[in-house]
Amino acid sequence: MMKTLLLTLVVATLFTGAANAGDLVKMKGSTQGRSNHEFIYQDGCKGCHQGSGKQNATDAACVECHGEITSIPVDESKLAIPEAHPHKSLHYNQGASCLACHGEHEKKAPVCAECHRTWFKEM
Amino acid sequence: MHDRRSFLKLGAGAAVGGIAAALPSAVSATECASNIKWDETRDVIVVGSGFAGLSSALNAKRQGLGSILVLEKMQVIGGNSAINGGWLAIPKNPIQLAQGINDDSPEELVKDQIISGRGMQNTDMLRQIANRALDAYQLCIDTGVKFREGFNQQVGGHNKARAIRTLHGVGGDITTKLYEAGKKEGVEYRLQHYVEDFIMDGQEIVGLKVRQNYRFPDLKTGKTIYIKANKAVILAHGGFSRNLVLRELVDPALDKTLDCTNALGATGEVTLTAMAHGAFPVHMSFIQTGHWGSPDEGGFGWSNALLSIGFHKGISVNVLDGKRFMNERADRKTCSDAIMKNRHPDGSPAYPVVFFNHDDHIGAEEVTRAVRDQIAWKVDSLEQLAKQFNIPLAPLKQTVAEYNKQVPQRIDPLFGRMMDTAVELKPPFIVSRIWPKVHYCMGGLKTDLGARVLHSQTLAPMKNLYAVGEATGGTHGGTRLSSTACLECLTMGIIVAETIKSDMQA
Numbered sequence: 048m049m050k051t052l053l054l055t056l057v058v059a060t061l062f063t064g065a066a067n068a069g070d071l072v073k074m075k076g077s078t079q080g081r082s083n084h085e086f087i088y089q090d091g092c093k094g095c096h097q098g099s100g101k102q103n104a105t106d107a108a109c110v111e112c113h114g115e116i117t118s119i120p121v122d123e124s125k126l127a128i129p130e131a132h133p134h135k136s137l138h139y140n141q142g143a144s145c146l147a148c149h150g151e152h153e154k155k156a157p158v159c160a161e162c163h164r165t166w167f168k169e170m
Numbered sequence: 171m172h173d174r175r176s177f178l179k180l181g182a183g184a185a186v187g188g189i190a191a192a193l194p195s196a197v198s199a200t201e202c203a204s205n206i207k208w209d210e211t212r213d214v215i216v217v218g219s220g221f222a223g224l225s226s227a228l229n230a231k232r233q234g235l236g237s238i239l240v241l242e243k244m245q246v247i248g249g250n251s252a253i254n255g256g257w258l259a260i261p262k263n264p265i266q267l268a269q270g271i272n273d274d275s276p277e278e279l280v281k282d283q284i285i286s287g288r289g290m291q292n293t294d295m296l297r298q299i300a301n302r303a304l305d306a307y308q309l310c311i312d313t314g315v316k317f318r319e320g321f322n323q324q325v326g327g328h329n330k331a332r333a334i335r336t337l338h339g340v341g342g343d344i345t346t347k348l349y350e351a352g353k354k355e356g357v358e359y360r361l362q363h364y365v366e367d368f369i370m371d372g373q374e375i376v377g378l379k380v381r382q383n384y385r386f387p388d389l390k391t392g393k394t395i396y397i398k399a400n401k402a403v404i405l406a407h408g409g410f411s412r413n414l415v416l417r418e419l420v421d422p423a424l425d426k427t428l429d430c431t432n433a434l435g436a437t438g439e440v441t442l443t444a445m446a447h448g449a450f451p452v453h454m455s456f457i458q459t460g461h462w463g464s465p466d467e468g469g470f471g472w473s474n475a476l477l478s479i480g481f482h483k484g485i486s487v488n489v490l491d492g493k494r495f496m497n498e499r500a501d502r503k504t505c506s507d508a509i510m511k512n513r514h515p516d517g518s519p520a521y522p523v524v525f526f527n528h529d530d531h532i533g534a535e536e537v538t539r540a541v542r543d544q545i546a547w548k549v550d551s552l553e554q555l556a557k558q559f560n561i562p563l564a565p566l567k568q569t570v571a572e573y574n575k576q577v578p579q580r581i582d583p584l585f586g587r588m589m590d591t592a593v594e595l596k597p598p599f600i601v602s603r604i605w606p607k608v609h610y611c612m613g614g615l616k617t618d619l620g621a622r623v624l625h626s627q628t629l630a631p632m633k634n635l636y637a638v639g640e641a642t643g644g645t646h647g648g649t650r651l652s653s654t655a656c657l658e659c660l661t662m663g664i665i666v667a668e669t670i671k672s673d674m675q676a
């Protein structure tokens with residue numbers, strides 16, 4: 048059900064010509080967030096942060112809507128080389144936290160960029 | 171005293187230059203096992219998720235040791251092993267036998283390791299590991315690890331071709347499979363769990379104080395929980411090559427300008443915590459550096475393979491004066507020392523360049539990937555080379571002219587380099603920048619052959635505390651041979667599980 052909602056929202060965002068899904072935008076006060084997550088912010092912080100907004104969120108918040116890492120598609124035409132697939136990493140495969148590469152409230156360079164400096168940009 | 175607020179104060183003070191430093195006994199002094207309120211209990215806790223940790227956890231599960239929990243402080247499984255090059259030395263491996271090499275044996279490998287260990291290696295430990303090499307290989311095959319077909323090579327310091335390599339040339343080919351096998355068999359893994367301290371009862375470890383939901387390297391993140399270990403704590407947290415403070419303390423030559431081939435988490439604070447509780451460290455100052463690093467990439471990278479061409483077919487040049495400054499084919503240490511003398515007046519690195527003929531290596535993978543990933547560049551002339559890297563042109567031209575004169579005579583009057591592989595330099599060139607990188611810690615916690623950690627007062631095993639892999643010290647002695655770290659880690663993971671089982675029965 049969440050997945051359907053997510054898809055609807057992504058499609059809606061695309062058609063309204065607003066910020067691209069995943070862009071960092073102002074959400075609440077000085078807090079930034081991803082444009083495709085706007086609906087989550089309407090319910091406060093606890094949708095992702097268990098207990099309180101001051102506690103670090105975990106992967107559970109991401110997986111609930113997006114599914115497991117290896118099932119999430121990426122635009123393969125943008126990969127530096129075919130093996131540089133971040134959701135099927137030769138180094139980590141299923142063993143990577145979403146948070147290793149993705150930040151919700153700020154831009155972040157993925158863990159891969161520590162070594163492969165030209166392959167990935169901050170997201 | 172050990173409420174969260176006072177811990178945070180101490181924790182903030184202990185963070186040195188962004189490197190997570192260990193919290194010594196000041197914090198733990200008041201934490202007696204008897205007044206801990208345990209949040210969780212497991213039979214075996216493994217600290218670290220590289221080759222050693224993953225092998226230990228899987229084998230502990232298979233030995234029937236009960237509930238197994240792996241704690242990894244980073245946001246990915248695999249530690250430094252996940253970014254390792256996937257080389258594995260296995261005497262008598264099937265590929266080697268198919269190549270018709272029938273005169274290798276575990277003892278032949280140990281012979282090579284005694285030479286590289288310079289007499290300071292633990293020969294009994296090396297022999298035990300070599301004797302179980304085929305078990306480590308079988309562990310890989312059983313969990314689905316793929317090796318390159320027909321590929322078995324002789325690598326540096328080995329007297330036989332016995333090093334196989336994973337399909338993609340990354341240790342991740344092994345760590346991902348061990349992790350996925352462990353998950354299937356009921357091992358529990360947790361990311362972002364940082365070990366703050368050990369909870370001891372005298373010389374016996376009874377559990378861990380852990381920062382849950384930690385975000386490297388900020389010690390103020392997450393919250394403290396206590397996890398009891400009924401049977402064992404296995405330390406498999408790796409080396410400390412990324413701990414700039416610690417490595418310079420034990421080897422002052424390793425100044426902070428040296429980058430590192432390791433994953434960012436190789437900071438070794440658990441080694442310090444173990445020492446604070448009495449564990450005995452050995453060979454801490456034996457740290458391997460490679461002179462083949464590039465400042466333009468992270469990790470081990472492509473530079474090493476690129477320089478296997480550059481150091482033979484090209485020259486290295488000081489960018490400040492345009493002159494050669496070393497025998498490019500000397501050993502690691504000699505080259506590292508010479509490279510690190512290239513400094514600006516303020517002490518910052520003046521990265522030297524290495525260049526060789528582009529046209530002699532068209533299509534070579536070592537070159538194409540380095541250029542693609544911008545750690546090397548093609549320049550069409552000495553003028554362009556000088557301009558791009560800010561090298562004085564006139565002396566650069568003179569350096570190349572003089573070198574080219576020596577090539578046909580096969581002599582290097584300046585540095586005494588072996589010139590049998592040298593060729594006359596003709597543009598266009600492939601050029602890259604170089605600076606050494608710290609690679610591996612031979613030193614660490616001293617264990618007995620069963621991986622039991624020894625106490626520094628009694629020199630006897632500390633009860634329920636075990637250590638495997640790069641976290642341990644004294645196995646390799648002066649230098650570790652290439653392709654033997656993975657072997658050690660996988661094998662000791664098997665052995666430590668057997669030890670714990672036998673200790674339980676004793």
